[in-house]
Amino acid sequence: MSVAASRVRTPVESPLRRFWSQFSESRIALAGLAMLVFVVAAALFAPWLAPQNPYDLASLDLLDSRLAPGERGMSGGSYLLGTDGQGRDMLSAILYGLRVSLYVGVASGALALAIGSLAGVLAAYLGGRFEQLVMRIVDIQLGFPAILVALILLAVLGTGVDKIIIALVTVQWAYYARTARSAALVERNKEYIEAARALGLSAPRIVLRHLLPNALPPLIVVGTVQVAHAIALEATLSFLGLGLPATEPSLGLLIATGYEYLLSGKYWISVFPGVALLLLILSINLVGDQLRDVLNPRLSR
Amino acid sequence: MTVFVLRRLAQTLLVLFVTSVLVFGGLYLVGDPVEILVNPTADQIEKDRARVALGLDKPVLEQYWLFLKGASSGNLGNSFVHARPALEVIFERMPATLELAVLAMLIAVALGIPLGLYAGLRPDSFGARAIMSGSILGFSLPTFWVGLMLILVFAVTLGWLPSTGRGPTREFLGMQLSILSWDGLRYALLPAVNLALLKLSLITRLTRAQVREQSLLDYIRFARAKGLPERRVIGVHLLKNILIPLVTVIGLALGSVIAYAIVTETIFAWPGMGKLVIDSIFLLDRPVVVAYLLVVVFMFILINLVVDLLYSVLDPRVRVAQARR
Numbered sequence: 001m002s003v004a005a006s007r008v009r010t011p012v013e014s015p016l017r018r019f020w021s022q023f024s025e026s027r028i029a030l031a032g033l034a035m036l037v038f039v040v041a042a043a044l045f046a047p048w049l050a051p052q053n054p055y056d057l058a059s060l061d062l063l064d065s066r067l068a069p070g071e072r073g074m075s076g077g078s079y080l081l082g083t084d085g086q087g088r089d090m091l092s093a094i095l096y097g098l099r100v101s102l103y104v105g106v107a108s109g110a111l112a113l114a115i116g117s118l119a120g121v122l123a124a125y126l127g128g129r130f131e132q133l134v135m136r137i138v139d140i141q142l143g144f145p146a147i148l149v150a151l152i153l154l155a156v157l158g159t160g161v162d163k164i165i166i167a168l169v170t171v172q173w174a175y176y177a178r179t180a181r182s183a184a185l186v187e188r189n190k191e192y193i194e195a196a197r198a199l200g201l202s203a204p205r206i207v208l209r210h211l212l213p214n215a216l217p218p219l220i221v222v223g224t225v226q227v228a229h230a231i232a233l234e235a236t237l238s239f240l241g242l243g244l245p246a247t248e249p250s251l252g253l254l255i256a257t258g259y260e261y262l263l264s265g266k267y268w269i270s271v272f273p274g275v276a277l278l279l280l281i282l283s284i285n286l287v288g289d290q291l292r293d294v295l296n297p298r299l300s301r
Numbered sequence: 302m303t304v305f306v307l308r309r310l311a312q313t314l315l316v317l318f319v320t321s322v323l324v325f326g327g328l329y330l331v332g333d334p335v336e337i338l339v340n341p342t343a344d345q346i347e348k349d350r351a352r353v354a355l356g357l358d359k360p361v362l363e364q365y366w367l368f369l370k371g372a373s374s375g376n377l378g379n380s381f382v383h384a385r386p387a388l389e390v391i392f393e394r395m396p397a398t399l400e401l402a403v404l405a406m407l408i409a410v411a412l413g414i415p416l417g418l419y420a421g422l423r424p425d426s427f428g429a430r431a432i433m434s435g436s437i438l439g440f441s442l443p444t445f446w447v448g449l450m451l452i453l454v455f456a457v458t459l460g461w462l463p464s465t466g467r468g469p470t471r472e473f474l475g476m477q478l479s480i481l482s483w484d485g486l487r488y489a490l491l492p493a494v495n496l497a498l499l500k501l502s503l504i505t506r507l508t509r510a511q512v513r514e515q516s517l518l519d520y521i522r523f524a525r526a527k528g529l530p531e532r533r534v535i536g537v538h539l540l541k542n543i544l545i546p547l548v549t550v551i552g553l554a555l556g557s558v559i560a561y562a563i564v565t566e567t568i569f570a571w572p573g574m575g576k577l578v579i580d581s582i583f584l585l586d587r588p589v590v591v592a593y594l595l596v597v598v599f600m601f602i603l604i605n606l607v608v609d610l611l612y613s614v615l616d617p618r619v620r621v622a623q624a625r626r
């Protein structure tokens with residue numbers, strides 16, 4: 001047998017392929033990934049999928065309010081998941097709500113990741129006073145539950161998508177900073193950083209091009225957990241009336257409006273948005289749980 | 302040891318001071334409490350009179366100075382809404398929150414440690430996998446939604462337990478507690494379960510991870526090799542060692558349960574500190590919000606201190622390291 005033929009039979013395993021084969025070992029994680037793709041697609045394509053634009057007050061019919069799932073409305077159409085107190089189609093409201101929740105979660109997660117990991121990596125690289133200052137702030141902030149910090153910020157800032165993103169970034173950056181610093185502390189003493197220094201590369205180049213990419217795996221794991229946290233926290237704050245304005249209901253606000261009907265047995269206004277929220281958070285957590293096992297070198301066999 | 306506690310107390314004062322500056326400054330930028338408190342038909346003269354009576358006509362710095370002066374003698378200002386000292390209003394509501402938090406932690410610990418032990422000792426069994434998947438579900442479930450679902454199932458549909466409010470209370474050590482009688486406990490059950498769920502998942506997962514890590518270590522193998530019965534190996538040797546990280550997490554969880562009680566109390570109309578602070582935020586009752594935060598921050602610092610001290614009691618290695626310092 002020729003050398004070439006044996007090479008064809010054992011293809012070189014690329015890192016990405018190895019990653020995928022390890023990730024797909026868990027059937028639960030695969031189910032989570034499929035669920036996540038489904039939910040994200042539903043949120044992205046909401047304007048085309050939703051039977052109604054829930055933000056357009058003109059399309060709402062008050063006569064059709066509080067209809068049970070499947071019940072036929074005055075305007076002739078039937079509503080798969082029922083309607084809320086203003087005659088809003090629940091399915092449409094949920095699809096649009098998912099969009100808001102996902103956007104807030106991902107945007108705040110990405111911003112917090114950028115700010116936090118830069119602060120953490122810089123703290124590890126520079127050391128000294130800067131490191132002490134950053135880590136002291138991180139320690140103090142992580143000593144307090146996220147909801148308390150966010151609550152106060154929103155009480156001061158008021159409601160709105162931008163305000164809640166500011167609050168969530170403030171709450172979350174510390175987790176990324178702590179993770180990035182500990183990862184970068186390990187990487188800092190490795191030979192490739194020494195080599196980069198010896199080559200005379202500038203500090204920003206070493207931090208951004210060499211240190212940060214190598215500190216990334218643990219940050220990805222923290223990131224998935226934190227995005228799930230951010231989505232849950234946004235929903236909670238909106239439920240308390242401190243998050244998003246009522247004109248663009250997020251899932252948390254939909255659940256809150258359903259609360260007043262819950263005691264009279266009109267369950268669907270609170271139940272279905274909650275199920276959507278649960279699917280979103282659960283799928284992110286399932287994927288994140290497996291990512292942690294795959295990306296954690298300590299556990300790899 | 303004494304130096305350690307004293308240094309921590311000094312830090313506490315600093316944190317409390319910084320918190321008060323940030324919260325005071327932030328809250329005094331938003332809204333006008335007078336507009337909310339005064340009768341909507343009131344004219345300008347009445348509004349001005351209210352403003353003077355509440356001390357809101359003075360510049361912010363002077364208001365903060367007066368607040369600090371009061372705080373140094375234990376007075377955090379009067380509530381705008383209740384017209385009584387803010388601390389008094391908060392302490393009145395505190396037992397309700399504390400009994401809920403303690404009940405929730407009891408549920409979480411009493412169920413979480415056995416579940417985690419089982420999942421850690423038999424990691425490949427069906428039960429262990431079910432527990433682990435269940436725990437992911439447990440911390441994915443949004444707490445406030447679970448609260449609504451508990452009301453829907455157990456109060457509205459089945460009618461077994463009351464949906465909202467606090468039941469009859471009994472006095473115990475000067476506190477009004479409702480968990481001392483079955484009639485009162487019935488009201489506390491749903492909110493406590495709601496609050497416990499997240500921590501239950503956390504404690505289960507942590508216990509499992511600790512059991513798996515520890516059971517590979519030499520002292521466990523040695524104990525088994527000595528021929529000790531399995532009950533003793535797990536019940537004494539293993540449990541003692543996994544308790545150390547667990548105590549830390551349980552302590553911190555108690556703090557976060559007190560904070561998250563804000564959500565649960567709002568859902569179940571439970572008259573605790575959390576419900577009070579949410580109402581106060583909407584009514585712009587600034588003294589109560591500031592006082593609540595200072596009280597809660599103080600409680601967190603206290604819990605952290607107790608956890609650190611417990612650590613050195615439970616783990617001789619920490620004690621030795623501290624003595625050497």
